[in-house]
Amino acid sequence: MKVLVIGAGGFVGQRLVRRLAQLDEITVVAGLRRQRVDFSAEGIEQRIFDASDPSGMKAALQGITHAVNVVMGSHQAMTGTTAALVNAAGAQGLTRIVEFSSTAVFSDTSGYIPGNAPLGAGGDAYARAKRECERMIGAADPALETVILRPALIYGPGAEQWTARIARLLRQRRLGDLGAMGDGLANLIHVEDVVSSAIGALKATGISGKAFNLANPAPVSWNTYLMDFARVLGYTPVHRVSSRQMKLETKLLAVPLKIAEKLAVKARLQRLPLPDAITPGFARLFGQEIRFGDAGTFQTLNVALTPLDVGLEQSARWILQG
Amino acid sequence: MIETAKAFQNGTVLEAPLCIIGAGPAGISLALQFIDAGIDVLLMEAGEREHHDENQTLYVGEVANEALHSPLDQYRHRQFGGSSATWGGRCIPFDPIDFETRDWISGSCWPIGHGEVAKHYPQAMALAEAGDPIFDAEAAVEGAMCPMIEGFSPSSFDDSSLERFSCPTNFAHRYGHRLEAARNIRVVLNANCVALDAEGAVMRHAEFRTLTGISLTVKARHFVLATGGIEVARLMLASRGKAHPNGLGNAGDQVGRTYMCHIAGTFGALQFKPGAGRVWHGYEQAWDGSYCRRRLALRPEKQREHRIGNAVLRLHHPRLPDPAHGRGILSAIFLAKPFISYEYAKRLHGGDAMSAGLWLRHALNIMREPLGTAGFLLNWINVRSLAARKFPSLIVSPRNDCYSLDIHAEQLPNPDSRVMLGTGRDALGMHQARVDWRYLPLDIETVRKSLALLKADLAAWGGADLSYDETGIEAAMTRDGAYGGHHIGTARMGVSPEAGVVDADCRVFGTSNLSIASAAVFPTSSQANPTLTIIAMALRLADHLKAQLLPGAPELSTEEINR
Numbered sequence: 009m010k011v012l013v014i015g016a017g018g019f020v021g022q023r024l025v026r027r028l029a030q031l032d033e034i035t036v037v038a039g040l041r042r043q044r045v046d047f048s049a050e051g052i053e054q055r056i057f058d059a060s061d062p063s064g065m066k067a068a069l070q071g072i073t074h075a076v077n078v079v080m081g082s083h084q085a086m087t088g089t090t091a092a093l094v095n096a097a098g099a100q101g102l103t104r105i106v107e108f109s110s111t112a113v114f115s116d117t118s119g120y121i122p123g124n125a126p127l128g129a130g131g132d133a134y135a136r137a138k139r140e141c142e143r144m145i146g147a148a149d150p151a152l153e154t155v156i157l158r159p160a161l162i163y164g165p166g167a168e169q170w171t172a173r174i175a176r177l178l179r180q181r182r183l184g185d186l187g188a189m190g191d192g193l194a195n196l197i198h199v200e201d202v203v204s205s206a207i208g209a210l211k212a213t214g215i216s217g218k219a220f221n222l223a224n225p226a227p228v229s230w231n232t233y234l235m236d237f238a239r240v241l242g243y244t245p246v247h248r249v250s251s252r253q254m255k256l257e258t259k260l261l262a263v264p265l266k267i268a269e270k271l272a273v274k275a276r277l278q279r280l281p282l283p284d285a286i287t288p289g290f291a292r293l294f295g296q297e298i299r300f301g302d303a304g305t306f307q308t309l310n311v312a313l314t315p316l317d318v319g320l321e322q323s324a325r326w327i328l329q330g
Numbered sequence: 331m332i333e334t335a336k337a338f339q340n341g342t343v344l345e346a347p348l349c350i351i352g353a354g355p356a357g358i359s360l361a362l363q364f365i366d367a368g369i370d371v372l373l374m375e376a377g378e379r380e381h382h383d384e385n386q387t388l389y390v391g392e393v394a395n396e397a398l399h400s401p402l403d404q405y406r407h408r409q410f411g412g413s414s415a416t417w418g419g420r421c422i423p424f425d426p427i428d429f430e431t432r433d434w435i436s437g438s439c440w441p442i443g444h445g446e447v448a449k450h451y452p453q454a455m456a457l458a459e460a461g462d463p464i465f466d467a468e469a470a471v472e473g474a475m476c477p478m479i480e481g482f483s484p485s486s487f488d489d490s491s492l493e494r495f496s497c498p499t500n501f502a503h504r505y506g507h508r509l510e511a512a513r514n515i516r517v518v519l520n521a522n523c524v525a526l527d528a529e530g531a532v533m534r535h536a537e538f539r540t541l542t543g544i545s546l547t548v549k550a551r552h553f554v555l556a557t558g559g560i561e562v563a564r565l566m567l568a569s570r571g572k573a574h575p576n577g578l579g580n581a582g583d584q585v586g587r588t589y590m591c592h593i594a595g596t597f598g599a600l601q602f603k604p605g606a607g608r609v610w611h612g613y614e615q616a617w618d619g620s621y622c623r624r625r626l627a628l629r630p631e632k633q634r635e636h637r638i639g640n641a642v643l644r645l646h647h648p649r650l651p652d653p654a655h656g657r658g659i660l661s662a663i664f665l666a667k668p669f670i671s672y673e674y675a676k677r678l679h680g681g682d683a684m685s686a687g688l689w690l691r692h693a694l695n696i697m698r699e700p701l702g703t704a705g706f707l708l709n710w711i712n713v714r715s716l717a718a719r720k721f722p723s724l725i726v727s728p729r730n731d732c733y734s735l736d737i738h739a740e741q742l743p744n745p746d747s748r749v750m751l752g753t754g755r756d757a758l759g760m761h762q763a764r765v766d767w768r769y770l771p772l773d774i775e776t777v778r779k780s781l782a783l784l785k786a787d788l789a790a791w792g793g794a795d796l797s798y799d800e801t802g803i804e805a806a807m808t809r810d811g812a813y814g815g816h817h818i819g820t821a822r823m824g825v826s827p828e829a830g831v832v833d834a835d836c837r838v839f840g841t842s843n844l845s846i847a848s849a850a851v852f853p854t855s856s857q858a859n860p861t862l863t864i865i866a867m868a869l870r871l872a873d874h875l876k877a878q879l880l881p882g883a884p885e886l887s888t889e890e891i892n893r
Contacts (some may be wrong), residue, residue: 184619185459185618185619185719187459187497187504187718188503188504188505188506188507191507191508235618239617239618244615244617244618244619245615245616245617245618245619246617246618246619247619248497248619248717248718248719249718250716250717250718251718252716252718253718295507297511
């Protein structure tokens with residue numbers, strides 16, 4: 009099995025390439041857009057190409073039997089990559105595509121969402137792009153095996169959004185025990201479990217055409233996640249956030265902080281240590297009673313999930329050791 | 331979903347397998363256990379989402395001795411969330427001895443053991459948001475809490491026993507959204523229960539009325555009365571019928587009797603000697619932010635040895651009204667009395683009358699330490715007024731290392747301490763409640779002996795002296811009357827209808843389908859504040875009801891009904 013990881017320079021991509029490199033039965037090729045990471049130093053073959061360019065994709069798929077698409081980026085980058093991959097696949101002898109999507113495709117829904125649930129309609133540009141990619145995968149040549157993986161919120165060492173950002177907000181006492189605002193379910197998945205799921209999706213038989221939601225099947229509440237994380241980080245006593253404080257964040261501070269963040273990106277000052285914004289959408293998430301995970305998914309993909317306490321301890325170690 | 335009965339058609343009949351009357355900590359905790367459980371639940375609440383005077387007025391009643399008991403519309407709230415709208419948040423479990431038959435205390439028998447309730451304390455603590463169910467000062471806070479009195483190891487008291495605090499959580503604000511989202515729970519506001527109609531052993535229906543004149547009938551397989559202890563007695567006594575001429579569940583003339591609060595007061599002068607060691611009577615926070623505090627809990631073997639009730643003592647700041655304390659902050663709070671709610675002002679200030687001279691002496695205290703007073707108030711705004719998890723109470727160290735003692739003692743069951751029906755009627759035509767609260771000589775003896783035991787322990791240690799007026803104990807313990815807000819024992823649990831109103835499962839004797847979730851069922855009052863145990867007992871009742879009502883549960887046999 010020769011596997012091309014498209015988007016190998018990203019957070020999940022890098023980890024996936026390194027894990028695949030350890031497996032005897034797999035030869036891994038890192039697909040990069042730019043030389044952000046040098047895998048060749050680790051003895052891993054790398055191919056640098058523009059994944060949304062059909063000819064570039066065609067060349068990169070030479071000799072590849074399996075492809076995993078973990079490209080993140082603009083609407084165009086994501087849909088262009090999936091389109092190029094699906095189109096080039098037949099000609100190049102590819103047998104299986106593992107496409108990374110996201111549970112964001114189910115925006116505007118609540119309750120339990122299994123992997124075969126119909127996709128939602130609303131959501132942001134990211135959700136729309138991911139839905140479009142999923143449709144392209146669904147319409148691929150039936151001879152080609154396709155598997156869609158939809159990670160929920162990825163946490164763990166290295167995870168910026170759901171580990172590093174959360175830790176900063178806990179330290180600043182801007183998140184903590186959210187009371188009634190934090191009763192929603194934390195649909196988290198440890199980054200190593202995402203990687204294991206991708207490996208499972210490459211290897212498992214009889215899963216072609218299926219989509220799997222990757223989230224803890226027994227999610228804890230956001231309050232539990234936030235408080236337990238604060239505890240292992242040593243940010244105690246955990247601050248109880250009042251609804252007044254949360255309103256101040258979402259209605260007053262979020263807009264200027266978001267604008268400052270955008271300006272910083274424009275001015276190429278991403279490293280500027282600006283405070284994180286707690287936008288109304290971000291705050292709403294903590295109250296959402298939506299559940300994606302089911303235990304059957306991880307049995308099928310042969311993944312032993314990382315227990316939350318272990319995941320949180322690893323996360324805290326990563327944060328505290330800088 | 332949450333609805334208002336005011337929007338219903340007059341004469342509407344609602345049906346559900348389970349009807350809970352009263353949406354306070356008990357009713358809400360109980361209803362939460364049935365979310366998505368497979369049966370529909372009606373949660374009937376007399377009040378609205380927030381306080382409204384016209385609803386609260388329905389709590390007005392008569393008090394036999396106003397010096398001994400607060401007006402009946404104080405300390406309890408007729409609104410969604412019930413009295414959790416005003417509680418102080420103190421969460422303490424009952425002790426094993428509280429459940430024992432103590433031969434020196436008449437009526438001290440619980441038909442269930444401590445373990446039956448204790449197993450529900452962890453979940454009750456979680457619902458009350460009072461932290462881990464750890465009540466030991468050595469284990470509650472990482473690295474153990476600092477000692478209350480350094481070097482002092484009392485023989486008669488446990489000083490590592492803790493009280494922990496809820497936010498204090500308003501159950502409607504905290505859990506209303508979950509009830510609102512639940513598809514099988516229907517909360518009906520503005521629904522005042524006016525009658526429980528039973529025919530023989532079976533509760534057929536309950537009648538509700540709004541203040542706008544709309545009548546509702548609820549039919550259910552099982553009813554739970556989850557109101558406060560005074561309202562439980564009023565509703566049962568007012569629900570008279572052919573089969574129940576003296577009120578529902580009152581064949582043994584037990585309803586409304588053994589009404590207990592707590593015996594409490596601030597008393598004595600505990601003077602530490604110079605160099606006696608560090609004294610700490612404040613709070614510490616556990617990892618989750620919940621506040622914990624040590625107190626001196628009278629050991630059970632001492633209760634047995636001296637044949638007295640349960641009690642706890644806390645170190646306390648000097649009495650506010652006496653300006654001799656010299657503390658600006660205490661004087662500022664004393665002078666701010668008009669801005670403090672009745673429930674909190676009552677015990678802070680006692681009944682002392684204000685005079686110009688007194689006012690001036692307190693003003694001088696403030697002027698003597700203006701910066702300290704201002705700093706304290708600013709911190710208070712931060713940790714109490716604006717905080718979602720509130721600093722539980724005023725902690726001020728006295729200038730001269732002289733503390734008073736805050737005493738909270740068990741009130742023992744006294745059949746002559748009663749909640750009855752009064753002569754007056756409320757706006758819905760229901761009899762108002764009449765409270766005749768009485769205490770026993772042994773109640774005062776519990777305090778007297780506790781003080782003597784502490785005095786002896788301190789004398790043996792040598793670091794402090796406790797002095798008090800032996801003849802003034804009763805006056806001090808009854809100065810503010812019955813401890814407000816703790817309404818216990820009016821439908822006590824017993825082994826038989828002669829001994830109580832409800833059985834060990836909280837089911838009303840002589841009925842097959844009416845249970846009570848309230849401090850009304852406690853046969854004894856413990857040293858502990860009742861809310862945590864009210865919640866734990868509601869959770870225990872939820873387990874019984876699930877076994878009985880959920881699909882597949884067996885029907886009750888006639889034998890069980892008549893048991």
